[in-house]
Amino acid sequence: MDSMPGKSFVITSGKGGVGKTTITSNLGTALSLHNKKVCVVDADIGLRNLDVVMGLENRVVFDLVQVIDGECRLKQALIKHKKAEGLFLLPASQTRNKEAIKPEQMKDLIVRLKEEEEFDYVLVDCPAGIEHGFKNAIAGADEALIVTTPEVSAIRDADRIIGLLQAAEMYDPKLIINRLSMEMVRRKDMMDKEDIIDILAIKLLGVIPEDEGIIVSTNVGEPIVFVDNSKSAAAFKRIARRIEGEDVPIFGEVEQEGLIARLKKLLGLDRKEQQNV
Amino acid sequence: MLLKRKPGAVEIKGFGNDIHIILSSEAPFSDIELELIDKLEKSKNFLAGTEIVLDPKDRVLSSEEMEKLEAILSSKFHLKIAAVRTDSSETIEAAEQTDGEIETPRQEEEKLMDEETKTAIIRQTIRSGQKISYPGNVLIIGDVNPGGEVEAAGDIIILGKLRGVAHAGINGDDSSEIIALELTPLQLRIANIIRRSPDSNSEPEHVPEVAKIKDGNIVIENLDKSRRGDG
Numbered sequence: 001m002d003s004m005p006g007k008s009f010v011i012t013s014g015k016g017g018v019g020k021t022t023i024t025s026n027l028g029t030a031l032s033l034h035n036k037k038v039c040v041v042d043a044d045i046g047l048r049n050l051d052v053v054m055g056l057e058n059r060v061v062f063d064l065v066q067v068i069d070g071e072c073r074l075k076q077a078l079i080k081h082k083k084a085e086g087l088f089l090l091p092a093s094q095t096r097n098k099e100a101i102k103p104e105q106m107k108d109l110i111v112r113l114k115e116e117e118e119f120d121y122v123l124v125d126c127p128a129g130i131e132h133g134f135k136n137a138i139a140g141a142d143e144a145l146i147v148t149t150p151e152v153s154a155i156r157d158a159d160r161i162i163g164l165l166q167a168a169e170m171y172d173p174k175l176i177i178n179r180l181s182m183e184m185v186r187r188k189d190m191m192d193k194e195d196i197i198d199i200l201a202i203k204l205l206g207v208i209p210e211d212e213g214i215i216v217s218t219n220v221g222e223p224i225v226f227v228d229n230s231k232s233a234a235a236f237k238r239i240a241r242r243i244e245g246e247d248v249p250i251f252g253e254v255e256q257e258g259l260i261a262r263l264k265k266l267l268g269l270d271r272k273e274q275q276n277v
Numbered sequence: 278m279l280l281k282r283k284p285g286a287v288e289i290k291g292f293g294n295d296i297h298i299i300l301s302s303e304a305p306f307s308d309i310e311l312e313l314i315d316k317l318e319k320s321k322n323f324l325a326g327t328e329i330v331l332d333p334k335d336r337v338l339s340s341e342e343m344e345k346l347e348a349i350l351s352s353k354f355h356l357k358i359a360a361v362r363t364d365s366s367e368t369i370e371a372a373e374q375t376d377g378e379i380e381t382p383r384q385e386e387e388k389l390m391d392e393e394t395k396t397a398i399i400r401q402t403i404r405s406g407q408k409i410s411y412p413g414n415v416l417i418i419g420d421v422n423p424g425g426e427v428e429a430a431g432d433i434i435i436l437g438k439l440r441g442v443a444h445a446g447i448n449g450d451d452s453s454e455i456i457a458l459e460l461t462p463l464q465l466r467i468a469n470i471i472r473r474s475p476d477s478n479s480e481p482e483h484v485p486e487v488a489k490i491k492d493g494n495i496v497i498e499n500l501d502k503s504r505r506g507d508g
Contacts, residue, residue: 152423159404
């Protein structure tokens with residue numbers, strides 16, 4: 001391995017239940033499939049979830065707060081994934097609360113993961129909300145990935161988060177749209193990705209389609225990335241390739257350039273186009 | 278003897294919590310003295326112990342005259358001069374011997390005018406939870422998203438989409454306008470008038486529009502037509 005420094009991402013949304021934990025787990029898995037050493041960090045102290053979703057709950061002995069408090073070594077707290085080579089989890093504490101750590105401590109911890117443990121990628125699963133837990137989670141991140149679903153309230157919160165990240169001098173967050181149902185978009189019952197980007201005005205990193213398989217995979221604690229023929233798995237893998245620097249077209253861009261999109265453009269209803277004038 | 282005086286040499290007025298004593302600029306100083314004593318005598322129970330603002334308007338007071346006025350106010354009626362309002366340098370000099378502060382109304386007004394005609398240019402999208410507030414006009418190069426707010430004492434011009442809340446003329450100037458390339462706000466406020474968006478989701482107009490007050494209501498017009506109508 002060369003000495004290229006690793007990169008840390010915070011996966012954040014403002015609103016709860018939009019899929020931060022699922023995305024952290026699956027994106028971590030997908031990146032590890034590129035022969036990269038990946039650490040997923042659960043920053044939701046007091047409400048830990050990431051270990052459950054990844055099927056690693058029974059392996060948790062030490063946690064992030066104990067590492068910061070010096071009760072255990074960093075290596076001891078890292079849990080190796082049972083299936084994905086190079087994928088590690090740093091679990092949150094279930095018994096402490098978010099005030100147990102400070103942003104500077106979190107920052108030091110991420111630096112240690114990148115430098116001492118030589119992780120290529122550190123993904124931090126941010127708790128919902130904009131309070132202390134959010135400030136901890138973004139503290140050590142080089143970049144932010146904003147997750148939203150095509151719902152007005154989720155987009156509103158994502159917008160707020162983008163503003164708060166700006167205030168914290170993180171200016172170039174990327175967007176992941178989760179649970180987009182092309183069927184509903186076609187019926188005009190759901191906002192399309194163009195509408196969402198139009199409001200949030202940040203770069204789109206990927207779109208994950210609505211997929212019932214996700215519920216099954218999180219319940220059994222197996223990342224969906226390992227399931228073949230899953231449409232969401234394909235989307236996660238594409239996002240991983242984009243993070244790796246490959247030029248991969250956004251999911252659905254080709255597929256969706258169908259009748260409606262073309263008609264919209266013809267009629268001048270395509271707002272993105274107008275914005276660029 | 279009293280009848281010979283023209284009335285109106287001195288006016289006593291309340292402005293909020295302040296009592297202003299306003300002097301005529303034409304009446305001879307002796308009339309001012311007499312009328313001041315006369316008026317204070319009548320309302321002395323009511324005024325007892327209050328702080329007053331001496332407002333000579335355009336009248337220039339010499340040190341001597343200022344001394345005489347102060348003597349009447351403080352020695353005779355136990356009233357304290359809290360401030361003297363004047364832009365005349367001679368009066369300012371005379372006022373410096375009193376304990377009162379010196380207020381310069383014209384300079385204040387100019388400063389206010391200056392601020393009101395200033396324009397802040399903001400090159401960013403105003404996102405949910407963000408608020409821009411400025412004592413003059415505001416020009417935003419970017420969008421104002423739902424949950425974002427912009428307020429200005431003057432006009433608000435948005436080179437982008439207004440989807441949040443804009444409040445022009447916060448200090449009550451009802452000639453203020455709100456202009457946006459796409460006007461689909463949650464709420465518009467001009468001076469003290471509020472207009473909210475319609476509850477039904479109508480397709481946005483995609484044309485620059487201007488919101489202004491007409492007959493006590495906020496109306497929205499196509500910017501092009503509005504300009505042609507005016508000029």
